[in-house]
Each structure stands twice: as C-alpha cells, then as structure tokens.
Amino acid sequence: MPSQASRKSETITIDPISRIEGHMRVDVVVDGGEVKDARASGTLWRGFENILVGRHPLDAARLTQRVCGVCPMIHGTASANALDAALGVADKIPPNGRIVRNILLASNYLQSHILHFFTLAALDYVDVAALADYGGPESDLKAVRAFIERKDLSPFFPRYEGDYRCDKKTNVDLVRGYLAALHVRRVCHEIISAWGGKMPHSVAVVPGGVTSEVTADKIAFTLSRLGEVRDFVEEVYIPAVYTVAGAYGDYFDIGAGCRRYLAYGTFNLDDASADPLARKRLLPSGYIGPDGRLAAASADKIAEDVAHSRYTDDCAAPPAEGKTVPAPDKAGAYSWIKAPRYDGAPAEVGPLARTLVGFAAGGAVKPQVEAALKAARLGAAKLQSVLGRHLARALECRLLAAAMADWLGQLKLGQPAAVALTIPEEARGAGLVDGPRGALGHWIEIKNKVIGRYNLVVPTTWNGSPRDKAGTPGPMEQALIGAKVKDRDNPFEVVRIIRSFDPCLACAVHMVTPAGDARRVL
C-alpha cells in the first residue's frame, strides 16, 4: 500500500525493531519525505554493573559474558583484560593464552558478521517469495517452496513491501546463501566450543590466559572447520554483499552518520605492553576526527554524558569513575543508554570505524580494502554508508579467517596457556578492546578483594547513544537525519540504516517529533 510522501510533518514509530539483538524502538519525524529529527532510546535496563558490586573479581568475566548472547566472547575478553590489568598480569599472559584468546574471539567475529548479514539484515534486501515457483532440484530450496505453499508464512511475513529489487535468479541465490549461513555460523561456534567449552557463554577466557589445553586434536578440529568457514566467506558471503550492492547502490550514499570514528583495536600480536591501546594489534586502535586524519586513541578522552539518559545526573563521569543509578522518570530523559563522548563529541564504533582506522594506519587492512574498492569501482568515501558497513564486515571476515590459520600454526603443544593469579586487596584495571560491533570498555575497581565498582561502555552505547547535554544527537540518530523515506508505510530506509550498525543490546532507537505533530505507529 504505497503512499505519497506527506508535506505535513509526522512521526513514524517502529516498536519493536526486529532482527537485531534485544528490544529496540524507532520514532522518525518525516517532513516532505525526509527524516528531520531522530532520537535513540533504550527500553530495557538490567543493572549489570550493580549486580557485580560485592562479588568476587574472578566472577566478572563469567557474569559479564551474559550481557549478550550474540557477542559474549568479547565481554569475556574485555572483562579478563580489565582483570589482567588489575591483577598485574597484563604483560605476563603466555603466548598460547594470547593466541587461543585471539582464536576464540576471531571465531565469534566470523559467527557474528555472518549472522548479521544473512540472518538479520538480508531479509531487508532479499525476497523469499521468489521461491514460490522454484522448480530446481535443491532440497532446501524445495522445502522453502513447500513452506510457502502451506501458506503459514511466519516468520517471513508480514514484512515491509515494495522495495525488493533483485531478479528471481538473484533472489534464489541469496536465499541459498541465507540457508547456508545458518549452517556456517553454527560451525563457527563449534570452533569456540572446542577451545571454550560451549557457546554462547564459554568458560575458557580467564584472567591470566585461558583454561583449555593446547592439543593437536583441537588444532586439527579448528583447521578443518576454518576451511569450511573460509570457503563460505570467499564463495558466498563476499559475493552476496557485492550482489546486494549492485541492486541497492544508492545505499552507498546514505546513512553516514557523525563521521567521527573510534577503534580500540583488537587481536593482540605481542605480549609486551600492559597499556591496551599501546599494544600491537592486528586491527589497530585509533581515532579519526572530522578532518579525516588518524590520531592515537586515548582512554583519557572518553566521558559519559547522561543529560538525556534515565540515570541521576551525577552518573556523568569518566568511565573509570562511572556509576549507574536509575532514574526512570527523570525529566527530559528518553533512553536507558548513556551517551559516551570522545573528546566531547559522539563517535561511531564498529567494523566501519576499524576499517577506516586500519586503512589509515596502513597495516594488514589497507591492501585488501584497496582491492575491494577497486573491484567495486568505489571511492574510499563511499565506505561511510549503509553498504560500506556491510562491506567492512565481510572484508574483516576474510582477514580474520586468514589470520586464524596463521595463529593455529603459532601455538606450542605442551606449553602453558595461563599464569597463576593473586587477588589484590585494592586495584583498578581497564579492558579496552574491539568486539564485532565495536569498541568495548570494561572498567573494574577492586576493594577489599571484591568488586567495588564495575562499569561497561558497550559498542551500541556509542552508536545508539541519545543526545548529550549540548543537544548533539548520537551516531545512529545522525545517520537517520536527512535520509529520504520513499514510502511512509514501508520505511525500508529507516530500518536498513539502523540495521547497518548491527545494534546489540536490549535497546530502543527513539526518534521524536516536534510537539504537536501527527503520530503514526507502524
């Protein structure tokens, strides 16, 4: 039911946004077919930081993994890194411990990116209904046709209609990829399970290293499955991103956002430094400001603002001093998400930020991004877009699959993977590391041998942050403002922009109208 763009301003509410991690909500103000205003707001609060206070420090890595079932590995890693620092072992992790941590985390990057593109995002671009008259021999695709014939179409319908642009053959290819991705992402988790016990919520990453033993059978198990994953990345995932880009090329031009990028970096390549941002990492740390220049990232420039967040005003602080006192009825607050700011401004985090930082730093990232841009005949500026984020994820998978094979060869059989630990009376530590969705910080303070204070600043806290005290919208809000909405009953543009950030928390994106405008619930 397409409708014309209205001249009159109105608010479109989308609650919940599906195919993300957690609960999420959108209200867009559309005027003359263009998004004029946008606000992001979280609608679920669990109080993890408060639950951690008073507990044994070693419990933090296990409990904080449970913040997120899609990316538990990175929370376990950031928490263990914060504890490594607090317990004084950050520069004493044995090489086996560092490498197994890298393998565990890289496997979850692969799992997460494949899940995001196919299972979560693809249904915005791919028309499953194209299989209704599938006449080919493939069993899975025939099952899709039989499913459509039964006419009980959940969970693929209802959906937005009117902007599926691929031809039938291309849709069939992409649905085949969608089904294959479900298998391959499970294989990624099998690799983590071999080293980490189970997924989600593995047990192996602990302060001081990992609990699992380096054995030949684990290496063989991983190599064989990694081959399967790498073939999928090269033969299905990356081609699928190019295919979607071919049909939806205008999405290289929208959804840029704040154009400031922060990466903590990830995948330690040496055991030398105790300062996380000074370490040599496969994906480097850095900050790119509005001038486009790469600068060193500094933890001292991070602060949390709560002017429009549902916390008491004294919760605005540097993360190491952060606290979390809920104020659900606070005037002017519209989000459970705090507003972290870097050097006083919002910053986008995630695969695009890492790619731009890595590109500017000139390491392993640069040549493969250059090749990919050349293959697609794109300028580097096009990366700052909806499709740029999808492409950045796919290229990371290529890089990580290759790196994992190298790391497996560097493991030493029979050597230790962890060091012994002593819990200090009092200590502080920070774990700053990039997960699949971006820069993640855990800050711990130990008092009387228990957790005295714990604070997390997660990737979607950066990307999905509400306005700050200066009134500056967060990165996702900025990415939405200015976008054209062709059909207000099927606002594909809004959900495609939001999903390109791969939001990951029980959160809401909330875009609010100027007072008095018509309000419309979709």
Next chain:
Amino acid sequence: MAKVVEIPVVWLQGAACTGCVVSLLNSLSPGISRLVLRELAPGKHVSLRFLVTAMAGQGHQVMDVLRDEAAKDKGNYILVMEGSLPVGHPAFGTLGEVAGRETPISEVAANLARSAAAVVCMGTCSSFGGIPAAAPNPTGCLSMSEFMARERIATPLINIPGCPPHPDWLIGSLMAVAVYGLGPVAGMLDDLKRPTAFFGKLVHETCPRRADFDAARFAKKFGDPGCLYLLGCRGPVSYADCPTRMFNSGTNWCIGAGGPCHGCVEPDFPDRFSPLYEKIDDGRMDRFRLLQPAPAPKA
C-alpha cells in the same frame, strides 16, 4: 499430501541476552532451517509466529501478530519465554506501543501466558530468575513461575534451565509435546518442572573427570589437569546431561575446556553458587537430593 497440523510458537524476550535464541540456532538436528521449514514430527510443524531476533516484520505489523495470536489460537499456542520479568518499574522493560503508551513486557507476557496451551521457560532467567534477578535484583525481576503465581495464571509450565540451555533440551521437549501431547509430558517433569530426560542426573555422576575426583587428583589452578572440585566445580550439585550430550554439535562442554561447572541450570544461579571459583560449601547445599558423599580432598 496429508494435512499438516501447525503448532504455533510465540517466543517472547524479557530481561534476556538473546543467548537462548542463539543456542537454538546452534541445533544440529534438526538444524534451525529444518525446524522452521519442515515437519518437527510426522504431520506436525512448528509455526514460529513471533521471534523478534529473526522475524522479517517489525513494529506495529508484528505487534498485531502477537495480539491476534492470543485470540486466534487461544489455548493452542506455546509461549516460549526467554528472560525474566522486570516488575520493579514499568519502564524497566517495554515492548511495542498501544495508543501512545509503551507496553511493559510483563503485561505482554501475562496476556500471552493466560491464553497459551503451555508456557515453556527457555533458560535459567525465565525458569528461575537468573542473573537479572541476582542480588540486589535492581529491576525486581521474577521467574516466569513466580510471575504467573502472582498474576494467578494457571497455564501448564515447563522449565528448560541453562545459561544457555542445550538446544536439544528445548527441541526434545517440543517434540515430546508434538508426539505425546501436553498431559503425558507433564508426567515427565521433576519437582522443579524440568524434563527428567535431560535433567535427571547430576553432572558429577557422568563426568569424565569423576575418576580424578575419586582418586583425589585435583586441579589447583586454571589449566591444570584433574578434577575441578577445588576450583569451584558445581557438578556435584547440578542436574543436567551436559557431560554425555555436550554442546555445539557434541563438540565439548565446560569441564572439557578446563572450566568448572557453575551450576547454571540450577535455581539461584548465580547467587547461591557465588563466588563461582571457590570450592562448594557442602553445608549450603542441603536442598539438593543426591549429593554424593565426597572423599576429603588432599589440599
């Protein structure tokens, strides 16, 4: 082609982390695409009506699906609940909006539970409260059975605890319902409403490191071989078939990776088992029925 009977399933998420959905995606057989597309048991197909993490639609169009489901399939659908219910303040968790008012998740859950054929609690949070309900329980989280008692909802309930549960535990239970019906399945549950087929034995009973325990060969620090009893293993007081079933296509399980069992399937996880890495205080474990007398460890 014989008529296929649809088993409508609504998957609702409260104070949750989505880990239970991801665990479901990890099912080996049936794989998730088989589960969605094909028959679960002969003549029976699971129709996944609502699952925010995976469904194509969004916003109002999927909230309409929820509203219609409670009326259209009254007494016929299964509500799978992931996450606990935050009732400390209406704004702690909301889903969708009706007439300009954001709806508390607890309200959505109550409406759906009341008209369901059965409520299946997927994971420790909905089964027992889990981490969101851990001290000091900042959002006033309740388990689904606590919440339903408060709301006087008498719908039959099955608990599938675990953080996350093994996908077989959920799919096996759904298959039992599809094949035998709800009545007989109710007779297959223990006093905590867990299917005894999956939760009938202590981890300790079938643990491959049991021989180390009996011989008092104990790991002293992370990465050591031997029984993990001194590193806090809760296998002696936790009921689940993890050691024999193993996770992620039968690849491994916690103790297999050198991590002690944290008792994630049990009520009061994590509080009753904290600190997680300290040896169990046997005196606090009185509620457990089959605690094996343990030989004194040689410290």
